[in-house]
Amino acid sequence: MKPDRAGPQRLVALGIATVLWFAAGGELLSRFEGGWRIATLKLEPRAVAPAPRSPDEAAPEITFAAWTDPAWFHASPAHLEKSSDPELVARTVANPTSQQQENYLWNSALLEHPNPAQVELIRGLKEKQLFSFPSYDGSPHPPFRLYPDRDFRPTNWITNHWGWLSADMTVRKPSRTIRVGIIGDSTSHNFYGFYLQSFLNAWAQARGLEYRFEVANGARQGLGFEDGLAVLKYELAPMGLDYVVEYFAPSFSLTRQTMVQLSGAGSGIEAGAPAASSHFPIPASVQRAAAGLAPYSALARELSGAAAKQVSNGLLSEPAKPHAKLRLPVNPGADFDLLRARRDPYLGRIAGQLDTFQAVARTLHATPFVATERVCVWPGMQLRGGADDRLFQILNGPHFWPFSYEAIREMLAIHNGTIAAWAKANRVGVVDIDGELPRRTENCVDPWHDNAEGQRMRAWIIFQTIAPQILKDIESHQVPRDNAEPEGIHPYLEKPIGRIDAAEWAARVSGKLKAEVQARNAP
């Protein structure tokens, strides 16, 4: 290979000129695309995005119906006082990363027939004893309850007498008391039950209704739909619910495989690789070298990695993703076709679950409410570097990769469209959480969970949706219903808490699992 017409000197000069060209051009391009001023030595933003607002400013974005008083929204709900238990605290200290799983009361049926993942999880707890409760109906649903009457420090959970994050309440319904139940998962396992109870009682007082409200929040983290139904049938039903609200956000979190199929990529494929697949890796040494120049160079900021995908005003915009367009089985919008949705496996499952929920609620003589699901994502969304890093990582990580914010929204639109259309067809009230919850990333811990302010807003939306129905029912004397357990004793939750030797259990179930595997593999 002959190198060059004018010899090596010219080649070197050309090489230097090329490097300078790319350095200068790359810097200009990075500044232009990154939203920085071009003609300043030190990086200065060209466009300034509005500063994120503080949570205190959240209220104005919530709509306040004419019959409400914003003061109710701001009032602090009653606080539940319980003592912490030294034994539980010691268990938590021994299992600092187990998120209180060491203190769960496990369903006895689950402990008898756990799957390998559950065995692995429970065996991983550094405990000599496991807590358990007798299965309600022989099934492993729900898989666990929380220890009752405890303050679970260092988490902010405080459980009532039944192990729920709710105010204390007796099984027998006090007179002129209306009860609202909540079933759901970790997105509901927080204090919004307290907020809801506070709003309802403030409203009742202001309106001169001689009723009081109690909210029983049976939600807990990781529950699936079957678990939620078991909670409703066995834990909440004896309390005599007048209304029950369901919210299962994680059902949407499980949609990625469906989205993969709808995108036409076919079945049987695994998650793609985010980011790394679309950009050349930058060596750590280059990143370190570039970090020092970052205040002066947009290119250096990108190379250093710290500011990757971060624009000058501190906002994180959606990274480039491969094209993955969804071919939706049904069109979202006003003419949502529920029959068509029912034929789709994914949407049909949602509709089927809602059918079951309604049937169970009706059996209990409680009025059901369903809720649309919120995922904290929308097209063109900008996240705050640092504060929203977790949200950014999840939305642009393997969980949703390679689907764009717009595609996730499209999927959510048919998901929620199914819920809304089902509710309309079945004349069930629908709480439009996704439609009414302000689109503020400041209130999102991750795509599904709210911070305290978000929980308050969510409770307010539920309150404003169910209160008119409650008023109508009160006026027609349909509530409060006399449907609580007549004996005044909870048939399931008052049984003593069991204690099981963890080592003995582990040995037993491991042997059982091993035998099952051998039996399956036997010719």
Added chain:
Amino acid sequence: MIYSNYNFLLLLPPLVVWFYTMRSARAQNVLLLAISAIFLAWTNVWNLFPVFTLLTVVYGWFRLDARYKLGWRGASLIIGVLVAQLSYLKYRGFISDTFALTLPAPAALALFVPLGISFYTFEAISAVKDLSRRRERVPAMSWGLFIMFLPHLIAGPIVRWRLLAPQFRHAKRFQTRNLQVGLHLFTIGFLKKLAADPIGQLIDPVWSAPHLAGWRAVTLALLGFYAQLYLDFSGYTDMGRGIARMLGFRLPINFRAPFFARNPSDFYERWHVSLSRWIRTFVYDNLAVSVFRRVRGRKAQSWALFGVVLVVMAIFGLWHGSAWHFVLFGVAQGLVIAGWAAFTKGRKPRSATGRIASLLLLQLTWLLSLILFRADNLTSVGQFLGGLARPGRSDPALLWCLVAVAATLLVQAVDYFVRRRSVATSLRFVRGTAAGALVTAVVFAGALAVKMSVDADRIASAGQNAAGGSFIYFHF
């Protein structure tokens, strides 16, 4: 990265300078190959995997064929391998959905359709067919560049071996005229792309929710796509041809004023010419000859030929995307071709009115076929057709689609008359002179300034990565 991206615009000048600095053909080819590989890997490193597999497998076959005379059976086998790779990587989802099969895919390949795979697979097939007949020695470098040559890598034109490979044999010397003409072609393409992107932003909302739109919006969105598709694809091809010409290479023309076609056959001699010719040479001719050998009787042969046209055009449609609406697009075009031939029996309209009516009718059929092409799925096709009969207002901004159509027709009119009449002589002033180059450079700078201004607004409102634009044929 696409040719109209800032990244590429930054890369192009050093590429041209370095290319002409290299003295030997070999050095120039190595540089081009390296840059082409970087270009392909820019969005996803995995894009290199199928192209390297193809290069290796087919080159191995060339060597074996030269030594052992493997003949048509060997060629058929290697073509089968190429088609299998294309089917798996591009049509995996379509096959899975259609036949309820589960085709496993490694995590890295999930949702991944390699860039340009349809283009370079077809080029490889044509090379295997051509070279298996001629037993020509295939230099590895020429073979690699024939497939990976940057200016036609991801969007064609689909070239034949004999047209491109000889151009890699000799070192290119710098010629001002090549640079001028190349810049001219590149600028025309850049302007077309600049016009196509905003049309897409106008019409995409209508196409994504046709059930919400009335007849005005739907009609304007259809007309907008009619203009966008031409501007986008022909613009990108022009840019590719311009880059090639700057480097001293010539690529064949791919669009020749298609909206002035007189009949469907003429249309496909003007629209995506290289694909039409490939399909005709390697699919239609073989099938038609085979059918004619087996079927006796003129009427039966006519019907058989009709079937062949439908099948061939269905393949043409499927080439564009792995979905049934693309297949139906091809079938619809097949019906137009066959129906036109049956109705006119090869006669040309004699009067000017007849010619204009024929031209308008053809464009109408093309326009309606585009519903099948652009819709997201068959449901959307139905909704879009329903929208044509639904009353409703439209966003006034959509009226820009009419301007886009007018501009497209104007561009094609210039294209049409320049090639037919002596206007070409006058245009040489622009294409081959220093003054012409200056005009082109000023126009290009102006177009770039417009693009940067639009992108700056977009960045301010939507953040990084909002700049740039997309390329419709990227998805094919």
